[in-house]
Amino acid sequence: MDDGVLEPLLRRDRLIVAGALGIVTLLAWVYVVRLVRDMNMGGMDMSAARMISTGLHMVMAPAVAPWTAAEFALTFVMWTVMMIGMMTPSAAPLVLLYAAVGRKARIDGAPFAATAWFASGYLASWTLFALAATAVQWALQRAALLTAMMATAARPLSAVILIAAGVYQWTRLKDLCLTQCQSPLGFLQVHGGFRRDASGACLLGLRHGTYCVGCCWVLMALLFVGGVMNVVWIALLSSLVLAEKATRHGRAIARAAGVALVVGGVWFVL
Secondary structure: OOHHHHHHHHHHHHHHHHHHHHHHHHHHHHHHHHHHHHHHHHHOOOOOEEEEEOOOOEEEEEOOOOOOHHHHHHHHHHHHHHHHHHHHHHHHHHHHHHHHHHHHHHHOOOOOOOHHHHHHHHHHHHHHHHHHHHHHHHHHHHOOOEOOOOOEOOHHHHHHHHHHHHHHOOOHHHHHHHHHHHOHHHHHHHOOOOOOOHHHHHHHHHHHHHHHHHHHHHHHHOHHHHOOOOHHHHHHHHHHHHHHHHOOOHHHHHHHHHHHHHHHHHHHHO
């Protein structure tokens, strides 16, 4: 096909896919902000109670009461939506690349699976992480180590998380995972390119998402330090993840953040 015809099609596809990713991210953030607003409860002292938001109304339970299955499910939904809102922007370059290559393949008569399959695989990896984070939150709350705003209630625990996160930023595993996240083309070359079948595309997205989880999981653990329901803290961590993965100096940013986190952890100890 002539480039003069192909380019408008690619531009249109980019707008559609970017718009869809933007809408998904916006809806996730709207949900998170709504939860944060509900949890604030106008500054009331909620130290003796545990608040559970459905996004439409609040449910309250004594802080010492065991979790119900419904509370676990709502917390899992909260973590899942929050991860989608935080991580979708950093996945956009590879998703857009998939859409562009898929359009060319369709024109050549050998189409790939729909872009949504790849994106779904990516988000599935963060959904699994959300399940693990929910289990961790349950364990911390059961041990009375979380405040009503889901921040660590013990300074030593905050210090441990900060120092561990800072050290991880300098590890070989962090380097490996960040490299896969930073370079969409490099990732594709290592893993055999895009897939034509839906299951293959989904698994490729899942693999890419797994690298991203490996890169950023410890930064997500910092939500327990600043507060899982602290929207400013959530936004700061999202910005750090995006800067690491989408800029030329991502590795330097990651290491600088690591130093800052270790210093912050030592300050907590002292």
